[in-house]
Amino acid sequence: MHIGRRLFISGGIALAALTAMPRALLAGAWPEKAFSSTAANQAMIDLLGTDKTTPSDKVTMKAPEIAENGAVVPLKIKTSLENVESISIFVEKNPRPLAATVEILPGTLPEFSSRIKMRETSDVVVVVKTDSGLYSTSKEIKVTIGGCGG
Amino acid sequence: MASTIKVKAEVSGDVVEVKSLMLHPMETGTRKDADTGEVVAAHYITQLTFTHNGKLVMVANFSTAVSRDPYFSYKFKGGKVGDTLKVTWVDNTGETDEFETTIE
Numbered sequence: 245m246h247i248g249r250r251l252f253i254s255g256g257i258a259l260a261a262l263t264a265m266p267r268a269l270l271a272g273a274w275p276e277k278a279f280s281s282t283a284a285n286q287a288m289i290d291l292l293g294t295d296k297t298t299p300s301d302k303v304t305m306k307a308p309e310i311a312e313n314g315a316v317v318p319l320k321i322k323t324s325l326e327n328v329e330s331i332s333i334f335v336e337k338n339p340r341p342l343a344a345t346v347e348i349l350p351g352t353l354p355e356f357s358s359r360i361k362m363r364e365t366s367d368v369v370v371v372v373k374t375d376s377g378l379y380s381t382s383k384e385i386k387v388t389i390g391g392c393g394g
Numbered sequence: 395m396a397s398t399i400k401v402k403a404e405v406s407g408d409v410v411e412v413k414s415l416m417l418h419p420m421e422t423g424t425r426k427d428a429d430t431g432e433v434v435a436a437h438y439i440t441q442l443t444f445t446h447n448g449k450l451v452m453v454a455n456f457s458t459a460v461s462r463d464p465y466f467s468y469k470f471k472g473g474k475v476g477d478t479l480k481v482t483w484v485d486n487t488g489e490t491d492e493f494e495t496t497i498e
Binding site for chain 1: 409424426438443450452453454456457458459460461463464467468469470
């Protein structure tokens with residue numbers, strides 16, 4: 245009898261530990277559906293629930309006007325908006341437009357830099373998700389040599 | 395084996411600036427091998443995470459459109475000199491690597 249009771253107790257403790265685990269210890273799942281989407285607006289819908297965003301000058305993207313090599317396009321993204329939950333990059337003319345999506349956790353500043361690939365000249369859209377909605381900025385980046393291989 | 399991760403974390407005021415570089419091919423799955431003409435299978439980092447003293451501070455989800463040998467930098471508050479920062483990546487084939495550094 246006491247073995248069953250012990251199992252029950254340890255199971256209960258494990259469950260309590262799991263449910264008590266704060267969000268800050270668990271990374272969200274990789275959003276496979278949005279990453280697989282072949283159209284930018286559908287990728288936005290899959291990732292964020294809608295493709296309607298509000299253009300905002302509080303979202304900035306520093307990027308070259310012309311990227312000679314589409315395999316390496318440096319981007320610096322920043323926002324002065326409050327309560328940011330995520331920042332996502334969509335390259336409209338890439339075969340799969342969603343390039344990256346970054347979770348902004350409590351204490352982390354809503355800005356990052358990285359380097360992406362672009363197949364051809366395209367609008368690049370940055371969408372910032374805050375607790376009050378979706379805000380965006382967009383910029384055309386010209387590509388001399390495409391960077392998706394082929 | 396040498397780490398695939400290079401990371402530097404420096405405090406300025408109450409903000410830690412993190413700069414990281416991962417060695418990874420980031421194959422799109424559409425590129426053809428120049429010699430054999432065969433398509434090279436997709437092989438790319440899907441998720442990059444950073445934990446500061448055990449607390450998750452950054453989760454970046456990538457597609458094949460992040461450049462080869464991904465560079466990623468960002469900032470977070472609340473870190474101090476001597477704290478640990480752990481970097482972990484996982485890719486679409488299930489490979490993973492991690493590296494722990496100390497904030498300077």
